[in-house]
Amino acid sequence: MATPDPDKLMAKADKLTKLSFTRWTADWKNATSLYEQAAIGYRFRKDNEKAKEAFEKASKGQEMISSPWDAAKHMESAAALAKELGHWNEVSDFYRRASELYRECGRSQPASDALAKGASALEDVVPDEAVRLYMDACVILEEDGREQMAFDLYRAATSVYVKLERYADAATFLLRWGIAADKCHAVNSQCKAYLSAIIIYLYMHDFQQAQKCYNDCSQIGAFLSSDQSRCASKLFSAYEEGDVEEIKRVAQSSPITQLDHVIIRLARKLPTGDLKELNKEEAEEEVLDENDLT
Amino acid sequence: DNLCPLNRLLLPPSPLAKAISIASNRSRQQADQAERGYREEKRKTISKMSVIDILTRVDAICKKYDKYDVDKLNASNVSADDAFARLYASIESDIDSAVQKAERACQEKNRAAVVALNAEIRRTKARLSEEIPKLQRLALKKVKGLSKEELAIRNDLVLALPDRIQSIPDGSTNGAKQTGSWTSASHMEIRFDSNSDGMFESEYFQQTEESSQFRQEYEMRKMKQDQGLDIISEGLDTLKNMAHDMNEELDRQVPLIDEIDSKVDKATSDLKNTNVRLKDTINQLSSSRNFCIDIILLCIILGIAAYLYKNEMQRKAVPGFVLHLIAFAFLGHKIFYGVTLLLLTAFIIVYAI
Numbered sequence: 001m002a003t004p005d006p007d008k009l010m011a012k013a014d015k016l017t018k019l020s021f022t023r024w025t026a027d028w029k030n031a032t033s034l035y036e037q038a039a040i041g042y043r044f045r046k047d048n049e050k051a052k053e054a055f056e057k058a059s060k061g062q063e064m065i066s067s068p069w070d071a072a073k074h075m076e077s078a079a080a081l082a083k084e085l086g087h088w089n090e091v092s093d094f095y096r097r098a099s100e101l102y103r104e105c106g107r108s109q110p111a112s113d114a115l116a117k118g119a120s121a122l123e124d125v126v127p128d129e130a131v132r133l134y135m136d137a138c139v140i141l142e143e144d145g146r147e148q149m150a151f152d153l154y155r156a157a158t159s160v161y162v163k164l165e166r167y168a169d170a171a172t173f174l175l176r177w178g179i180a181a182d183k184c185h186a187v188n189s190q191c192k193a194y195l196s197a198i199i200i201y202l203y204m205h206d207f208q209q210a211q212k213c214y215n216d217c218s219q220i221g222a223f224l225s226s227d228q229s230r231c232a233s234k235l236f237s238a239y240e241e242g243d244v245e246e247i248k249r250v251a252q253s254s255p256i257t258q259l260d261h262v263i264i265r266l267a268r269k270l271p272t273g274d275l276k277e278l279n280k281e282e283a284e285e286e287v288l289d290e291n292d293l294t
Numbered sequence: 295d296n297l298c299p300l301n302r303l304l305l306p307p308s309p310l311a312k313a314i315s316i317a318s319n320r321s322r323q324q325a326d327q328a329e330r331g332y333r334e335e336k337r338k339t340i341s342k343m344s345v346i347d348i349l350t351r352v353d354a355i356c357k358k359y360d361k362y363d364v365d366k367l368n369a370s371n372v373s374a375d376d377a378f379a380r381l382y383a384s385i386e387s388d389i390d391s392a393v394q395k396a397e398r399a400c401q402e403k404n405r406a407a408v409v410a411l412n413a414e415i416r417r418t419k420a421r422l423s424e425e426i427p428k429l430q431r432l433a434l435k436k437v438k439g440l441s442k443e444e445l446a447i448r449n450d451l452v453l454a455l456p457d458r459i460q461s462i463p464d465g466s467t468n469g470a471k472q473t474g475s476w477t478s479a480s481h482m483e484i485r486f487d488s489n490s491d492g493m494f495e496s497e498y499f500q501q502t503e504e505s506s507q508f509r510q511e512y513e514m515r516k517m518k519q520d521q522g523l524d525i526i527s528e529g530l531d532t533l534k535n536m537a538h539d540m541n542e543e544l545d546r547q548v549p550l551i552d553e554i555d556s557k558v559d560k561a562t563s564d565l566k567n568t569n570v571r572l573k574d575t576i577n578q579l580s581s582s583r584n585f586c587i588d589i590i591l592l593c594i595i596l597g598i599a600a601y602l603y604k605n606e607m608q609r610k611a612v613p614g615f616v617l618h619l620i621a622f623a624f625l626g627h628k629i630f631y632g633v634t635l636l637l638l639t640a641f642i643i644v645y646a647i
Contacts, residue, residue, distance in 0.1 A: 148546040186545065188538035227531075254531040 006041030009034045010054060017061075032061030036074070043081070052081040056094075063101070072101035076114055083121045091121055092129050099140070108144035112137040116153055123160055131160050131169075138180075147180040151189060154180065158196075159262045171200045171213070182220070190220075191228040195255060196263045198232050203266045205273040207239065231255040235270075242275040316379055318356055321363045323441060325355045378432040378448065385422055385429065389458060392418045396463040415462060422459045426452065591634055598641055 013034035017026040039054030059074035079094030095118030102111035119133035134157035141150040154177040161170035174197040181190035194217040201210035214232055217223045231253060238246035250256070251267040259267075329352065392415050399411040433448040 146549070148542070151542075184545070186542045188535070189542055254528060254535075258532075258535040 006038040009038035028061045028064040032058055035061055048081045048085050052078050068101040068104040072098045088125050092118055108140050112140045127160055127164055131157055148184050150180055155260055162262050167200050167204045171197045187222045191223050191226040192259055194223055195228040195232055196259050199263055199267050202270055203272055227255045247271050321356050321359050324359055325352050328355055381429050388418055388422055392462045419459050426455055598637060
């Protein structure tokens, strides 16, 4: 079969779908197949703009003939082409639409995969949108009870936050990761997530927050008896003593080297700021407390 | 004597009981005398007495006379008799406390505490060993109120003491084979715990050249072992982390594989169904037996048609022929047979006519 000109295919397909006097119902079935062929032809010719449009229309056609799976697939292709073209808002729109279509099929994994692909496409350009996409992807998986699959998403989202230097958000996200890990009894990942959160707080030089985090996490039995909590307590004691060498040594120790590389980089940079300040702050707080009591 | 079995009770462990037994021994002797007196009194009245009766009476009498004994004990502090008993009692108590310390040392986890306890035990043992000759002298002294057997018993007790003292475990002995030499104890067993370290601090250790060299070598080897163990522990940490990650990954894949399993089962059953139906269809279409029948029938049809054509019954033959060709085109056997029969009957009718 000779590959006919995609333009001609497109024109034909458009004619099929346009309602006019002679045509009372649009023939979506044929139109869809024509659109698909046109889209493949355009892609082969590296005409991304037209290919993208063709995929969009093909997807719409698939929707009309009520096969959301194929529609979603075409949407994803369209989104990939939009990414090449650099139309970022279109990228996110298309991926979201594809994800919705997958959810219509009742398949949560491809839905979240679509969002994850969108997020990774937008990571460098529109990181806020990327983070939102990651979060939505995690939510989809958690609703379906498949938190195990979400670990990679959590990791990627955390690294985006750290790149954006929104450390508080990163730490919160890590704690959410801990919750997800808890639900599927992944103790090792849970402890690692908590240790990472503590390290991020220490990197932010927010000792109180880190202490509070550690105390909260120690309520969880699995964390309390784990290597990671021991490492965290060693870190805290090193901080309280103000011993920089000790902090560096703990940062090189094995529980920390098992974490994600982004966190390891932060840990290597500890301690940030002046340790004596921390002790002064604590002393001041104690004085205030005494005044309050008396 | 019926009272001999009581003598065997003279070696109970507790000092108090010993003191009481010694006291009661003496009181029994007094009771003996009392009994003899009593017997003489009762000689005429009672001819036979059972052992149990005697024992009970002796006990009663002892109880009666015990208070006098206690008074005697308290009254005379200077008598050598009491000195022996006192010294013996004190030595007994020391031995018991040493044994208790030894037991605690066995259970103690803190090495420093073990070392301290062992040193204390050793000092106690040395002191007690010094006091034994004194006790022996006291034991040999003849004291009034003591019988010969009493003396013998005391001698035996004193002789038994050194063994008992030596057998107290103090962390450096190997059991009963102590000859009393100090330095040999450190070479008894090669122990790499701090008990041998403890030996070095006590006053019993004579540092020879070999032993200090040995100690240095031991320290170096210990350091190397520690380094090696550190490396091993790091490796184990990594392994543990990897194993945990693998565990979680496998947990993640279990539901996926279950899904795959069920989907593949469904696909297999669909395939089986389709295969069976396809087999039936193909059998119907192209079995060799049916093919032969097809050819035979075809020949018959052609023959009939030719015959009809020859008989110039064209108008009736041609539609029949065309019909037959159509039937053959469908290749449905029932139709085929049906039409063949139909034509045969038509032919027969025509022929009949």
